[in-house]
Amino acid sequence: MRKAVILLSGGLDSATTLAMARADGFDCYALSVAYGQRHASELGAAARIAQNLGVREHRTMRVDLAGIGGSALTDPDIAVPEVPMTGIPSTYVPARNTLMLALALGWAEVLNARAIFIGVNCLDYSGYPDCRAEFISAFENMAALATRAGVDGHPSRIHTPLITLTKAEIIREGMRLGVDYASTVSCYQADELGRACGRCESCRIRKSGFEAAGVADPTRYAPL
């Protein structure tokens, strides 16, 4: 059975990505990263999703990005914006996807897995540079040169099954595959119980996605 490492944040997109990798017949190793994110309750969500969807192993690696700050998601002194922003928003975490893919690359090499899945999306992506197809392609090229697997002629490929889907399409696909979206946490400032604010950009994109998909929003919102 082909092995795959799936980056699993605990949000809607990565849960759907895991379900899709599983449906494609991969033996799934889920990787979550505790990087000092404000919404650490997403890590509990990741554990529930990994269990619900039946992964071979779920690993959470710790890296302290809060120590360097520079993002509303890692620096408590930078507020999460609650109105739409232009350009790259303050919730962008410097080099986060590069770092997560690097961790996935290392684990994939140890497991002899040649597939890495990441739930990036170029439509509802908030303007993050490291969610674009050209970034993924450049990472893949770099990874082929970085690793023993690449030198041996079987480099890891980065799979991005959501890259051109709308949020509504992602949700419909996940519903079809049995993803329990009530277990997922997308909110940038979810409380310790995993309840969403309903106001940040991630909440807004998610809410519109359920509306556009014609699916009742199962998100647990925090009381105002």
Added chain:
Amino acid sequence: MRKAVILLSGGLDSATTLAMARADGFDCYALSVAYGQRHASELGAAARIAQNLGVREHRTMRVDLAGIGGSALTDPDIAVPEVPMTGIPSTYVPARNTLMLALALGWAEVLNARAIFIGVNCLDYSGYPDCRAEFISAFENMAALATRAGVDGHPSRIHTPLITLTKAEIIREGMRLGVDYASTVSCYQADELGRACGRCESCRIRKSGFEAAGVADPTRYAPL
């Protein structure tokens, strides 16, 4: 003053790289990574070198690569080889330089530093794929697409001042710049006092380098 992030392992190469970055007029931010390496005493060496050479800040970030294993440097069940090997040796750590450069990239972006220094070398490099110039070039291309700095038109450049130098040339340059090599730890299985085994590949390359440079070897070796 231009800022630079310098990856500082505590070994001979990275200490020399830091001295060269400083001599080039950079304001130096040194980054060490505690990744579960067997020779954790190199981290103490990194702290001494950072202090001796006068960096603006020295940060040690932790990532648990020992949890995934797959290398003689992170898995205590895989012995460090003490005879020359062909191909990529068991001391290769999957995706390590990708990961370290990713951490440096994130910190550089927060600091608004556009230079990252890494002491890779294509001559005395043990066959590690992630020490080659083509890997560095691919990482740089990827980084330009990954980051806000890249989108804004001032991506980080990866500086590799040692890439084409022999170990003897590196040592002569470091001596000229006042690097205290007695403080550095290169050995893959240095003891907790930072004393070298004298037998692993890293020790052999280092020892030959001092001989070729005509410089007395200041390495502290562990008693047999």
